Amino acid sequence: MEDFQPALREETATPPTARSDSFFRDGAVRLRKNKVAFTAFFVIILIVLGALLLPALWPYRYDQMLGNTPGKPMDPSFNDLPPFGYSATEYKKIEAGEKVFPHIFGTDASGRDYFIRVVYGTRISLAVGFFASIIVLLVGLSVGSIAGFFGGKTDLTIMRIVDIIYSLPDTLMVILLSSVLKSALSSAFSGTVLSRLGSNLISLFLVFALLYWVSMARLIRGQILSLREQEFVLSARSAGAGAFWIIRRHLIPNCIGVVVVSTALQIPSAIFTESYLSFLGLGVNAPMPSLGSLASEALGSIHSYPHRLLIPALVISLIVLSLNLLGDGLRDAFDPKQREF
């Protein structure tokens, strides 16, 4: 009998709809549930903040040879200090009751505070990874979307070029280009703003812009190919939208998940490449340190000062590992289809 009672007011009211989440909100919720990726995210935030803020707060500069004071003779007791060691001059200051900021990782052979060099090297490595990925993103996105959208001969030509660049042994080409650009650019840029950045760093970015965009372009092209046949593109077309408008406003926003994920995974691989080149002596210009060049310099003195090698090596591994884990987490959260294995 109860079944035939008229419905109460609360029952007839439309059920509260679940708040519809935006794409990024949805992904962020999924990312937060992934403990590994979330931890990696925090580690990266800490490292980035440290690399950005610490140099401003530290009493020593990365290129400051502490034993060299203008007008005084060189003080070699600053060189090659062990972690938390002090030079003779600093001991005198401490005895006199002054406070001396400790050299947490000691100093290097030229008396430069090693901690701040590692921090600065981290900053350079992160910056290289970030900007190189942005370059790859921009080139890959534009070429890939043009190839995918226009199709036909444009696509064919672009994809043949992509095929060839893709089958080039990239690391060897990077080494070749960097070793040449290094000497070619340094004479061309001497005296300009660019020379402060260092010819090696510029050649590194150039190389990324020339070679590493192909995977991104392939990925974007594939996405655009499937998207461009959909109704919303037809509707935009019939409303009179131009090709580049459609690409910009309709197609690219629809493959943003893929783009975010592969850019995130590009950063650690760029850091990898930079540290590799720096290790071979083709990275950033001295006295600017990068993690790879610090490790490379320390290799010669591994018997006496192993910590100088182990510290930058650990930092690189930590950065690359957490970026990889975060990238994997982003992929699972934003683009589960892309999962490889």
Place this chain on the structure above:
Amino acid sequence: MQTFAYLLKRIALAVLTIWVVITLTFFVMRAVPGGPFLGEKALTQEAMDALQAKYGLDKPLPQQYITYLKDIVTRLDFGPSLKQRGRTVSKIIGQGLGVSVPLGLAAAAIATAAGLTLGAVAALRRNKLPDRLIMALTTTFVSMPSFIIGTFLLYLFAIELPILPANGAMAGGRILPIVTLALYPTAYITRLTRSSMLDVLGQDYIRTARAKGLSGGRILFGHALKNALLPVITYLGPMIANIVTGSLVVEQIFATPGIGRSFVSSISNRDYPMIMGTTIVLSVLIVTMNLLSDIVYKLVDPRIHFK
């Protein structure tokens, strides 16, 4: 017929790639102030004369390019080294390869064997302790550049517990470089095998095999592993590329007298003919291995169709 067309296309791409590498190498080197054969530093008179005669440096660029290309294709001749007197680039590369190729092959063999075993174990013990352990280790190793792994191993086994020599030229000195080179590919192959194994184990034909009463071993070796191997074949080419680039730093770290080490020293002392020659030889090696692994993949699994 389709296979044949694919093979032809694939070989053509490989040849084209090698030609691009040689051309790029030749013309990019022209950006060096003073040209690659002269460099910035003064040369010995004999090296200068040899180069002048060899490449006709006074002749127009296209002609020099054709001479360079022809010498490589017909005689594997990359000219004399600028920094090592009286030795040709080909000779230095040949000697280096004699050291590096056995090293690389050993690393590749170890990586394949260890990777397949570990991957199969991880897949069969999915989400249990061995799997978790293997996955944690491989995740770490794929995130470590080879020079980091190399320096850690050097520090651990040659300095802290001196049980192995640090110098690659000494007896037993090849162990550490081989292990360093093998670690990344091992980790990669392990992950690859694990995922393709999991894929295969979920297939109907495995259930059928089990249902008709086959033993676990027969299913594993007769059915599962055979099919799980396919994706691994595609990695064999990239693995060689990885080992080649890895050997540049690894030979540096362990002072091994191979091609990687002479390449790196030619970069730092700007021995341009040497840089060009090594780049070309190593590129040919990598492109050929990629070609071979693609072809083998195609031949092993006729289901695969390429566009």
